[in-house]
Amino acid sequence: MGISTKLRFTIDGLPNGFNEIDFLAVALVLILTLVICYSTRESSWLNMVLTALHIMFILFIIVMGFWKGKWKNLTEASDPEFADGFFPYGASGVFNGAAMVYLSYIGYDAVSTMAEEVKNPVKDIPVGVSGSVILVTVLYCLMAASMSMLLPYDMIDPEAPFSGAFRGGSDGWKWVSNVIGVGASFGILTSLLVAMLGQARYMCVIGRSRVVPEWFAKVHARTSTPVNASAFLGIFTASIALFTDLNILLNLVSIGTLFVFYMVANAVIYRRYVSIGTTNPWPTLSFLICFSLTSIIFTAIWHLAPQGKPKAFILGACTVIAVGVLQLFHYMVPQARKPEFWGVPLMPWIPSISIFLNIFLLGSLDRPSYVRFAFFSALAVLVYVLYSVHASFDAEGDGKRLSNSSSEYGETVKASYETEDHKVEV
Structure with missing residues (x-):
């Protein structure tokens, strides 16, 4: 939906794309890191509440968009210099856009990372992944349609499309842009929370096989969460969010x-x-x-x-x-x-x-995206060749300790879910 970037400030001496400092993003990431370190159950409840609120805002925006929008905006541009039609940039424009929004579908793998904390993962994981993909795809399509009806495509603000559409209208509709800003904030929170939960468990799993240091596989005895992995990734993510431009990260x-x-x-x-x-x-x-x-x-x-x-x-x-x-x-x-x-x-x-x-x-x-991807891929391969392959080979020779490490997280999670009246099988 897009939010304003007025809270950032620019440092001229840094390269373009890495010169906007965002302390608000750092604070948000660190707060969510503390939440997921505290408890998986509380994190899940927080995520469900935020997601429910976010869906309510999305439905509100869709209804307002179809109500206030005009069908002619789907096929007509406001400026005669821009092409008309439902596909003004042709098939190539559709696929270019699809490549950019593909990141909207990266959160579903987080469902599978929670398999150790699901009652019946064989049944529940496929249902969760398939259901979430279908639901979100429908919502995305409805939001895109409502946005296209609100304004001609050449007038859409790429930084904040929905809030900009209502903010530029009559005074009687400007309040909707404030509601959209609140909804976008909930969307950011839920996306961050799910991503950080999933990434911490990825790090925990590969830490068990010592592809990364075994320290990352440590599960806190009281909270039953991978505290070390969560804290490391939270600090690392906050460091990137501090100065990196969003478009670079998106690509x-x-x-x-x-x-x-x-x-x-x-x-x-x-x-x-x-x-x-x-x-x-x-x-x-x-x-x-x-x-x-x-x-x-x-x-x-x-x-x-x-x-x-x-x-x-x-x-x-x-x-x-x-x-x-x-x-x-x-x-x-x-x-x-x-x-x-x-x-x-x-x-x-x-x-x-x-x-x-x-x-x-x-x-x-674009080409810069491939250059950055090649750099990080080469770095990952270098770490794997120089450290991971040797550490994981040593782990195979210590099967008993590796097996105990692998079962530690599942056992502690199961223990945390047991109550006097009900026990959850993991």
Whole structure:
């Protein structure tokens, strides 16, 4: 929804994009860090309350947008110099926008990180992830439609679209912009809280295998929370929020998210069709490599080649090749395993479509985003090669201690949820 950035101040000596200091963001991150360190249960209750309030504000904004908006704004620009139509920037504009808003779908993996604190994770985790994706997608579409009806696209303020739309109207509607500001604040709180909860548990899990120092896997005996991981990530996040421009973070998060989703889609196919020691992995690996290369060629031609019949012919050929390879793999390679309770349906079609879309959206991002992503990826690989691989190898030789460390968090969480009348099985 967008909020004002007036509380930041600029330091001229720092590089552009890293010269706006935001102490409010630092304070907010540190306060939420204390909350998630205190208790998972209280953090969850706080998140539910804030989420409920946020949804109420979203519904209010959607209703106000459709009520005050005009249908002609969906297809007409206010300035004659801008193109009219429902897709003024064409298909490329749609995909460029999709690549930027992809970060809106990064919070759902946080549901799976809470598996140790769910009564029936086999059933509840898929329902939670699927339900949240569907609900949020519907809300996003309704908000985008209401925003497009409020103002022509060339008049939308990218910094604060909804509040700016009502603030620029008649005096009788300016109060709505204040309500939107409150709703945006709740959205920031819920997003931060969920992200910080999930990231701390990621750090805790990889700390158990010593990919990062085992200190991060420490669970507080009284609060049953990964205090060390939460505190470290809170301080690290606050440091980044202090001076880094939001657009830089958005691009970096988008490219990281797209790459992770691409890898997950590949992993889903590999796990479903390959069983170590019983099936040959090369047919599956060959399919994944061929399909990815075809998707990369399609993306490169789409973004770089000039318009014309040759471009259309090559794009059509890539599509035929990709579909043919997918169909051939589907009929010639049997599935090695099928999930007992819940799994991705329509294999391998849905993960393959995900592979293509992720590659295509990756091609919509700018070059500086790739440079930053390459730097942090190289840094992560360097840490893994010089430290993590050796520490995790040593952990394998100490299986008993690793097993005890792995069960510590689940046991302490289960103990914290037990009461006199009711016990929760984790």
